[in-house]
Amino acid sequence: MGILLGLLAIIIVLAIAYAMSNDRKNVNFVGIGLMLLAQVLTTWFMFMTPIGEKIINFIADVFNKLIEFANEGVAFVLGGVAIEEGGSVFFFNVLLIIIFFSTLLSVLTYLKILPLIIKYIGWAISKITGLPKVESFNAVNSMFFGQSEAIIAIKSQFHHLNNNRLYIVSASAMGSVSASIIGAYMQMLPAQFVLVAIPLNMFSSLIIASLIAPVKVDDENDEVDVKNVSDSKSFFEAMGNGALDGGKIALIVAAMLIAFIAALELVNWVIAAAFAGITLQEILGYVLAPIGFLMGIAPGEVIQAGGIMGTKIITNEFVAMLELEPLIGELSEKTVGVVSVFLTSFANFSSIGIIAGTVQGINREKGATVSKFGMKLLIGATLGSILSATIAGLFL
Template sequence: MDILLGILAIIITLGLAYLMSNDKKHINYKGIGIMLLFQLLITWFMFSTELGKIIINGISAGFNKLIEFGTEGIMFVLGGFVVDEGGVFFFNVLLLIIFFATILSVLTYLKILPTIIKYFGGLISKITGLPKIESFNGVNSIFFGQSEALIAIRSQFHHLTANRLYIVSASAMSSVSASIVGAYIQMLPAEYILVALPLNMFSALMVASIIAPVTVPKEEDYVDVSNVTEDRSVFEAMGNGALEGGKIALIVAAMLIAFIASLELVNWIIQAVFAGVTLQQILGYILAPIGILMGIAPSEVIEAGSIMGTKIVTNEFVAMLEFQPLLDTMSEKTIGIVSVFLTSFANFSSIGIIAGTVKGIDSKKAGIVSGFGMKLLGGAILTSILSATIAGLFL
């Protein structure tokens, strides 16, 4: 029964994307089918085979070792602080972003990541028929945040039509940055966070390709990675990566303060009118029907829906912090589905971040991206639902 509900959820999700499509005649059904098959194979391999479990445990162990190294740096600077039991979220989680951002910056300077991303993206393009820039950006979005992923293709922005802009923006919005994956792993089970990365890449490309199909002239279908970084040495890359990581950590901290405080304010207003009711509970009821189709147990769907809704109206960190205390009370399947759903930038604030980034690259294109608005968020939410549903089929 769960499998049938999951299949129905996939059909409904892709069907809603179809209804949002602005060019139904040119949808690449073959490429979408291939990517859906890839998702099923990846999830089956990771969750249902011993080798897959060994690989994902190995990757998780690698992240945990990097977290240990990062913690050494944090303790050197902040070791004199005495904190309450449980630590301080900013110290124990957010500051790790600095170390992870440094590693990414060095790997980018050495052309290791850009080369891997370029050829993996090229392989996806060849198999699915998607344009190379869109495929490259989809893979690039696994490793880099919204702004960084778009900046990496800035030299080719003049080629991007409105539909192509939608696809690259949707990929950026439906992904996460590898620099903050370490922070996520500190809050939720690593295996679900790591599986969400490739699932979101394919889901974003599938949903966006339905909503905004593209056909690209051969002379415009290429990827240029020659100017992905302006660093002139490893040490400059390390320094710039550390500064960028520090900026991200402070931004996340500032957003958490603003969103959590605002959420409390909204709940205070709601409870003044409807005693005992919170925004989270309202969102839980709204998302309950799709949550059941995704595979969440009816007894858990209101709580799970409230977490997913919180992510949409605030951000994934706020939702993860609310979900963390519930991990011991929910089933493994619900934990997996919700964790995958939370692992993306699909929320209202991301629209502004993406539009602002595009404005810095090409002010004329920024107006087009701003016009996407709710359509961009809608596609990103469908992406999260699709990824979480695929994960639920194998839990």
């Protein structure tokens, strides 16, 4: 029964995206079918095979070891405050490790290791799915770098992007996460669900965007250049730039959490004054309950889970993860898995402004275009998160 409901959820998601399409005649159904198959095979391999489980455990162990290294740096500066038992401070214990991960990414970029890996994975995806190389490169790049960084990496190609291609690029950025904050996510959610969400969300973003804004390959204007992806002139400058960027990200996330959590409390206070005992999370839970049930969430947990998913859409993934974290031992594994995969993306209202602002910094006219389809972008990214979470739920 759960599989049938999951398949129904997938059909509904794809149908909504197709209904939103601005060029239904040119939808590449073969490419979309291949990407769906890739999602199913990836999830099956990672969740259902001994080799896949070993790979997930190995990657999780690597991240945990990197987190230990990061904590050593934090402890040196803060005198052990970040690792004291019973004295956990979210900014110290979770957000500051972003600095170390950002440093690693910057160094790997300077050494041309990551750009080459991303370029050739993107090339393979382009060949399989029929999508242009630029969009495929951007989708893979978005798995490693933040929304702004991923878009800036293809700025030299922006004058070739029509509105549909621009939508796909923006959708990939919104449906992704940055590798620099994956370690922070893994401090709050089970590692296996965060790790499987990354490739699933990449494919989901491309699937939904390819339905909403189909594109055709133009070989003359479809080249990816990774020669000048780093502004650093030396290894140590790359380390320094990465550390500074990571510090900025940590501070930005902290500021956003203060603002969003405080605003959420204010809204709940207003709602409670008008409707005693009701919170915004409960309202959102009832709104998202039907699709949550189809995604595979247990009926007794669907309101609570729906509230967390809704919180992510109107605030950000960190706020929602902080709500889910204390419930992990209380909710069923399937509910935790489905909701965790849903939360592991940048699909929320604030991302519209981030992406539109980044594009506007590159090309003012195209930035205005992104602002115009901002809501369509958020709906598409949310559909992508639902698709990823539903496919993960089929194997839990």
